[in-house]
């Protein structure tokens with residue numbers, strides 16, 4: 338005699354599943370665009386040139402791989418000089 342209730346509950350369950358799947362699909366389809374829109378380019382931060390101490394915007398800095406990560410320089414000359422001096426320093430020790 339409760340079979341109609343069981344049927345309603347089952348029906349509601351599938352409706353819920355359908356809604357969740359639909360939301361998940363919509364989220365999945367939209368996410369690349371949404372993520373791009375929600376996360377704009379990070380603000381340009383100032384980075385310090387370890388060679389001469391000058392602060393330069395990261396977008397315009399010369400990048401070089403350092404022992405602790407990426408290093409930023411104000412110019413190619415500073416980067417080259419830093420790499421040369423570091424090499425000679427590591428050779429000395």
Ligand SMILES: [Zn+2]
Pocket residue numbers: 386388389390391410411412415
């Ligand atoms: Zn410099």
